[in-house]
Amino acid sequence: MSKVLVTHSYFYKFDPKQWNTGQPYPPLGTLYACSYLKSKGLTVSFFDTNLADSTEEIIPLLESEKPHYLVIYDDSFNYLSKMCLTKMREAAFRISELGKEHNCLVIVSGSDSSDQYEKYLDNGTDFVITGEGEITLSELIKSIDAGADNFEHIDGIIFRRNGITVRTKKREILHNLDTLPFPAWDLVNMDRYKNIWINQHGYFSLNIATTRGCPFKCNWCAKPIYGTRYNSRSPGNAADELEMLIKKFDVSYFWFCDDIFGLKPGWIKEFRDIVKQRGLKFRFKIQSRVDLLLKEDTIEALYESGADTVWIGAESGSQKILDAMDKGTTVEQIYEATQKLKKKGIKTAFFIQLGYLGETKEDIHQTITMIKDLLPDDIGISVSYPLPGTRFYDIVKNDLKIKTNWTDSNDLAMMFHSSYSPDYYRKLHHLIHGIYRYNKGVKVMKSFITNPLNQNFSTLKAALSSFYYLPWVFIDYIRLWIIRIEL
Numbered sequence: 114m115s116k117v118l119v120t121h122s123y124f125y126k127f128d129p130k131q132w133n134t135g136q137p138y139p140p141l142g143t144l145y146a147c148s149y150l151k152s153k154g155l156t157v158s159f160f161d162t163n164l165a166d167s168t169e170e171i172i173p174l175l176e177s178e179k180p181h182y183l184v185i186y187d188d189s190f191n192y193l194s195k196m197c198l199t200k201m202r203e204a205a206f207r208i209s210e211l212g213k214e215h216n217c218l219v220i221v222s223g224s225d226s227s228d229q230y231e232k233y234l235d236n237g238t239d240f241v242i243t244g245e246g247e248i249t250l251s252e253l254i255k256s257i258d259a260g261a262d263n264f265e266h267i268d269g270i271i272f273r274r275n276g277i278t279v280r281t282k283k284r285e286i287l288h289n290l291d292t293l294p295f296p297a298w299d300l301v302n303m304d305r306y307k308n309i310w311i312n313q314h315g316y317f318s319l320n321i322a323t324t325r326g327c328p329f330k331c332n333w334c335a336k337p338i339y340g341t342r343y344n345s346r347s348p349g350n351a352a353d354e355l356e357m358l359i360k361k362f363d364v365s366y367f368w369f370c371d372d373i374f375g376l377k378p379g380w381i382k383e384f385r386d387i388v389k390q391r392g393l394k395f396r397f398k399i400q401s402r403v404d405l406l407l408k409e410d411t412i413e414a415l416y417e418s419g420a421d422t423v424w425i426g427a428e429s430g431s432q433k434i435l436d437a438m439d440k441g442t443t444v445e446q447i448y449e450a451t452q453k454l455k456k457k458g459i460k461t462a463f464f465i466q467l468g469y470l471g472e473t474k475e476d477i478h479q480t481i482t483m484i485k486d487l488l489p490d491d492i493g494i495s496v497s498y499p500l501p502g503t504r505f506y507d508i509v510k511n512d513l514k515i516k517t518n519w520t521d522s523n524d525l526a527m528m529f530h531s532s533y534s535p536d537y538y539r540k541l542h543h544l545i546h547g548i549y550r551y552n553k554g555v556k557v558m559k560s561f562i563t564n565p566l567n568q569n570f571s572t573l574k575a576a577l578s579s580f581y582y583l584p585w586v587f588i589d590y591i592r593l594w595i596i597r598i599e600l
């Protein structure tokens with residue numbers, strides 16, 4: 114029986130911003146690949162790069178296991194893998210080289226290898242898997258094991274024959290996700306993750322996916338693995354996994370890493386009913402869209418299921434920019450959904466994107482106003498990042514000559530000609546964070562003054578932070594003025 118060593122190429126320690134948050138999540142997509150291969154009778158071992166210090170840490174496993182196959186299978190549920198960061202690509206290349214040095218056949222699957230497959234093949238990768246990978250991977254390994262020398266019949270792979278790159282037919286997506294085995298959680302060194310979470314946050318959180326794909330068409334959003342179809346596990350199947358994880362690993366908080374949580378009509382309500390019936394107690398965070406949150410009693414059902422935080426792709430406070438992105442939502446919906454979530458006590462967090470094509474000072478003002486008006490509980494600010502396969506990328510691809518990918522998730526380089534300079538956006542990024550923190554501090558300060566008995570240490574800390582941020586906000590405005598663009 115062939116031995117398969119499965120790994121991936123994301124290292125938290127190569128991405129200081131993420132490492133410093135102290136919120137590592139096991140590579141869910143990779144664990145799905147492991148469990149699927151195991152269910153097909155293959156002997157699977159796993160090397161988790163997430164918390165490793167170096168690519169070379171895989172060597173002892175290559176030496177002891179002597180695997181026939183080395184599979185670098187990225188976690189395509191995690192947005193960090195979807196960012197196609199060059200530090201992780203370099204890591205994938207090095208791991209692939211180590212695999213070749215140990216006589217492995219190397220197979221790679223992920224967003225970056227799907228986009229840049231020629232680079233991976235040049236580096237010695239034998240096969241690149243495109244699209245949803247579990248079935249493709251298993252078919253490929255079985256076929257090689259059976260001695261095949263022709264692989265055109267296997268959908269969803271790219272390889273070279275006689276120096277010519279061959280790409281087979283697109284792999285049909287999986288419709289019934291309940292047929293998949295649960296991720297191979299048993300292969301994870303859970304204590305390492307748990308210790309980090311407990312030490313830094315006082316609770317343990319794991320990730321879970323209930324869907325694959327997203328049918329919306331925001332024109333900068335790349336979906337190279339699960340695409341624009343949307344398939345969902347049944348609420349009962351998802352609850353089975355949650356129940357197992359709570360019992361086995363004492364998890365109290367989940368990140369549902371779906372692009373869109375509970376898009377299918379009635380899904381969230383059915384999920385809520387099952388969670389209540391089984392008496393499952395946990396908090397969770399999701400990603401959603403404001404238009405969907407406002408449908409029927411979705412917010413109520415989220416609240417009753419234990420929702421803690423909803424991350425919203427707010428992107429911009431300018432309707433013109435939302436329309437240019439083909440976002441399909443309105444600024445009014447952002448206001449309404451945020452207010453309704455707040456009323457229910459559910460935290461709201463905004464993804465904000467600066468620098469989209471055609472953005473003016475007026476659009477930036479509207480975004481700042483929206484943030485000040487709504488003061489979400491958290492905020493993630495980024496700049497537009499053209500990824501292959503998107504309409505946005507096609508528009509700006511001629512600009513992408515020197516740099517085409519971010520180095521790590523804090524890179525935030527503007528790689529195309531936007532309205533203002535890259536330096537301007539770097540300063541603006543800092544300024545908006547400062548304005549946000551300052552206004553949050555002021556709000557807490559006000560509630561501190563009006564209701565001093567109902568406060569605790571963390572609210573005192575938040576209130577005092579406004580004193581810290583005020584001078585920074587002032588300095589940032591000056592810096593922007595210096596580069597001669599007044600807000």
Ligand code: SF4
Pocket residue numbers: 327328329330331334335372373402426
């Ligand atoms: S809704 Fe989210 S996942 Fe879907 S296309 Fe838009 S940004 Fe991408």
